[in-house]
Amino acid sequence: MSTAARPRLILRADGNPRIGLGHVMRLLALGEILSEQFTCVFAIQEPADAVLEQLRMVCEEVVEVPPMPYDGEPAWLTQNLLQPTDVLVLDGYGFGHSFQQAVRPAVARLVYVDDLLAFPQLADLVLNPAGGVSPTSYELENPHTRLLLGPHYAPLRQAFREVTLPERTADSDTVLVCLGGADPTHQTQRVADELLALSSVQRVHVVVGSAFAGWEVLTHWAQTHPRITLHRNLPAAELCLLMQQCGAAVCSPSTVSYEYCAAGGGLLFLLPVADNQQNIDRFLRGEGMALPYPSITNVLTSPEADRIADRLRQQQGHWFDGQISHRLQQEFTALLLPQSAFQLRPVVAADSAQLLAWTNDPTVRQFSFNSNPVSPSEHEQWLTARLGYPQHLLLIAEDKDSKQPIGLIRFSLEGEDATLSYLLDAAYRGQGLAPQLLVEGTRRVLQERPALRRVLGHVQQRNEASIRAFRRAGFQLLSEANSSQPDSVTFVWVN
Known part of the structure; x- marks a missing residue:
């Protein structure tokens, strides 16, 4: 991805001998991890020369914020730095509720790196590397806030x-x-x-x-x-x-x-x-x-x-399993997706006719690993073998307002892996819903089956639309080839 095409990641933290450099080093590591996805800009008040040198090694730009009380800073940031397409990441004790309230309208997404649990959160994503913190510990004013809790999400240096x-x-x-x-x-x-x-x-x-x-x-x-x-x-x-x-x-x-x-x-x-x-x-x-x-x-x-x-x-x-970069990269990619207009519910037997119609849609069959049409008897046998069995999870996506079914995502579980496949109704294709479906479905299966370590998706190499969807959802291409399907590629989401 070219630099011009990447959104900006604005990293805002301070550090000095009095408060230490923990906040700065944490965001600097985050910038390293996300440097291929974002153009990284670090904003800091009164940095020491040694700190400036470190920041410039990672970030394309370092902005020195004039010394001022934190309550006066949002206006300066809004006027001099922030853009509507930015992702702003705050790490420090001066960026509380009123600060977040003031800067949130100026950016596309707001992220807060937390270790105090001290005030209600407005951020779109809260990252707390401390373990043992429960989602119930947070008072969230944004109903869509995503919580990344524990050392699996700790931004460590390379x-x-x-x-x-x-x-x-x-x-x-x-x-x-x-x-x-x-x-x-x-x-x-x-x-x-x-x-x-x-x-x-x-x-x-x-x-x-x-x-x-x-x-x-x-x-x-x-x-x-x-x-x-x-x-x-x-x-x-x-x-x-x-x-x-x-x-x-x-x-x-x-x-x-x-x-x-x-x-x-x-x-x-x-x-x-x-x-x-x-x-x-x-x-x-x-x-x-x-x-x-x-x-x-x-x-x-x-x-x-x-x-x-x-x-x-x-x-x-x-x-500390070596997957921290992967987890943060996939989450920050998914953060850029718009909020979904659908909800997921489990498939029931009454969905059988709808599922069969989707299965035999010519476009679905074209990109299936088995392109032959499926007969009603084969379909009923397949569905019966999956409903109610713990090694399978089938979810219907339906419009939140009309309750109209718009697609399916299903998972087959084996050991610590879940393998997914998905489809969208013809009337809903081309609207950017596939990445949202991949993310929502993956989070649902990991919520219900927390022992899973990976979610995999196999895609035919000629299915360019699906490959784009997996990438936009935050899935990463596995280096290992899919030997059972040599004409396909495999994407992975790490839990």
């Missing part, structure tokens, strides 16, 4: 998103300490000192970011401790490699903990340094991926340390 690792071999006597890039509560030195008091710890790697305010003091202190190695503002690839060399880590329950899990994991000890980290802290510990920091002495000196590390690593690998 070095951490799709890493494939061999069996972890790092020992727990090498410990990473990273309490966020800024460490706003100044606990890094204390934690490192406590680790040095443990005879089982051979090496401590301390990582801080460019916004860390006590670098000179920390450097002076480390000169008298030969088991300490300091790292400042590490590039993502170098940090990932360092994490793989550390069999244990003390991290704030934030993106850095997610990065450690994604890099291969190990003994992860959590030390919250901000109020908004409580949800991630509870989730990582509750799912068996991490331990509270006060337990570190007992664990690192225990003969069971390796067994505990293996247990944590197994859980970490379940949640």
